[in-house]
Amino acid sequence: MDAWDLLSYAAWAVSALLFIWMLADAWGVGRNFDEDFLLSSREGEE
Amino acid sequence: MSEATTAAGSASGQPTRIALLKVLGPVHVWALGVGIVLVGEFMGWNFSVGKGGAYGSLIACWVVGLLYTCVAMIDSEVTSTVAAAGGQYTQAKHIVGPLMAFNVGLYLVMAYTMLEAGDALVVGDLMKAVAGELGHADLDPRPFVVLSIALLAWLNYRGVFMTLTVNFVITAAAFLAIVILFVGVSPWEPAKVLLHKDLLVDLPYGWIGVIAAMQFAMWYYLGIEGTCQAAEEVRSAGRSIPLGTMSGMITLLIAASLTWYVAAGLMPWEYLGQAITPLYDAAKLTGSGTLQVILFVGTIFSAIASANGCINDASRAWFSMGRDRYLPTWFGAVHPRYRTPYRAILFLIPIAVVFAFQAPLDQVISFSILSGLLGYTFMSFNMMKFRKQWPLGSIKRGYVHPFHPLPAIVLLVLCIATYFATFLGYGATLVAVMAFYILASAWFVFHRYKFVRRGDQFTMPWPRPKGY
Incomplete structure (x- = not known):
């Protein structure tokens, strides 16, 4: 196993961590905020 | 606007309304538009040389440049009044109707998500090439493809200001790489490095070759219309969108001309027409290690900037369609x-990964280009209707494009010519794309519209x- 193999594994690991972080954050937002509030954005409103 | 948009405060103290953050300026709009496109200067445009020869490619470059100038002018005017995420989708919703809007929204999402997949594949392939040159043959590019998508999605998730500030830096660096290469080949001494006199020949396949080259000449500019997606997040849509889009278009016309001039002066058209990384190859041919490194970095940066902008744009279009219940x-x-x-x-991440791993790159890019072309065709009709229904003076416009209806007519004629060009090279893909959108339209009409x-x-x- 050389540096490129390690780099490949690191790329998989970092990708997985980023996906997990985003999923966990999205799940946390869904739990902590009211759905109507999250969907309250209106087009054209300042 | 620094805090969440509020109506009356709720009992819990939480604001009752939320909105996308208005923090962007013209520089970010430029970075979004040019960032998506510039990778096409580093690779892809040169297939037009294979179709029409070097001169044919240059003619196609300028004719398609005219097509995109019309797109930029029309987009700037309409978006300076329809200042909402979704860009052309929102324009279609207001000016044409729901079915057109659904289709345009889908064109946008498909064009950008597929382009994002193509960009990520390019990053993976470049990593594989570097590993190969450093003695590690057969590096698996997939982890780097996924990492590109994950990292850029994470950046987009965390905020638009940082996302497009990063895009500005790497896009500017990639553009600078093209300028450095141009200066590096001493264009003021024509026969020293550049050999246009020896390499340029007449049109190898005549004028039909020039028309066929138009499909690939789109790579020089494909995606500049993406600036509209930032409309809801710019501080002043009436100023930032026209300024960012038009300056972006000027940047691309300069970059395209420099790219053609350098590459056509270093490589015979037979080679240039099928090269994978023509600008990097051009740097190699100069014999300068420094230029080689600069162009390699420029190529990677341009691919990353493109994928980054595509995630931004596809997600805004998808978000807008969700907000409107489409x-x-x-x-x-x-x-x-x-x-x-x-x-x-989040939703579009796995879709981009699937496109990257399951579909052939040329088919993905052709689908992306055709989706973009369908969008441009819509713009010509849209502009006619917009000026007819809301003539000048009836609503406030941040920008009014000159010579109406000439740009809309020129745009339509050039779109028809480019469909013909696509039919010559990718007839089956053209039919498949049309069938896909007809089926999607049927789904919308019979199921979703209610x-x-x-x-x-x-x-x-x-x-x-x-x-x-």
Whole structure:
């Protein structure tokens, strides 16, 4: 196993961590905020 | 606007309304538009040389440049009044109708998500090439493809300001790489490095070759229309969108001309027409190690900037369609802290990964280009209708494009010519793309349209259209 193999594994690991972080954050937002509030954005409103 | 948009405060103290953050300026709009496109200067445009020869490619480059100038002018005017995420989708919703809007929204999502997949594949292939040159043959590019998508999606998830500031830096660096290469080949001494006199020949396949080259000449500019997606997040849409889009178009016309001039002066058209990384190859041919490194970095940066902009744009289009119930409303959520369309960003990640791993690159890119072309065709009709229904003076416009209806007519004629060019090279893909959108339209009409609240569609503070 050389540096490129390690780099490949690191790329998989970092990708997985980023996906997990985003999923966990999205799940946390869904739990902590009211759905109507999250969907309250209106087009054209300042 | 630094805090969440509020109506009356709720009992819990939480604001009752949330919106995307208005923090962007013209520089970010430039970075979004040019960032998506510039990778086409580093690779892809040169297939037009294979179709029409070097001169044919240059003619196609300028003719298609005219097509995109029309796109930029039309987009700048309409978006300076329809200042909402979704860009052309929102324009279609206001000016044409729901079915057109659904189709345009889908064109946008498909064009950008597929382009993002193509960009990520390029990053993976470049990593594989570097590993090969450093003695590690057969590096698996997939982890680097996934990492590119994951990292850029994460950046987009965390906020639009940082996303497009990063895009500005790497796009500017990639553009600078092209300028450095141009200076590096001493264009003021024509026969020293550049050999145009020896390498340029007449049109090898005649004028039909020039028309066929138009499909690939789109790579020089494909995606500049993406600037419209930032309309809801710019501080002043009337100023930033026209300024960012038009300056972006000027940048691309300069970059395209420099790219052609350098590459056509270093490589015979037979080689250039099938090269994978023509600008990097050009740097190699100069014999300068420094230029080689600069162009390699430029190529990687351009691919990353393109994927980054594509994630931004596809998610805004998807988010807008969710917000209007063209898709499940769940996608219309805004992150309370980062103020981004976080669910749309998350949802499109696996789709981009699937495109990257399951579909052949040339088919993915052809689908992306054709989706873009369908969008441009819509713009020509849209502009005619827009000026007819809301003539000058009836609503406030941040920008008024000159010579109407000439740009809309020129755009339509050039779109028809480019469909013909695509038919010559990718007839089956053209038919498949049309079939896909017809099926999607049927799904929308027979299944999804019943969820759309027709009364809520029109959100701009405009008077009734003329003749209503």
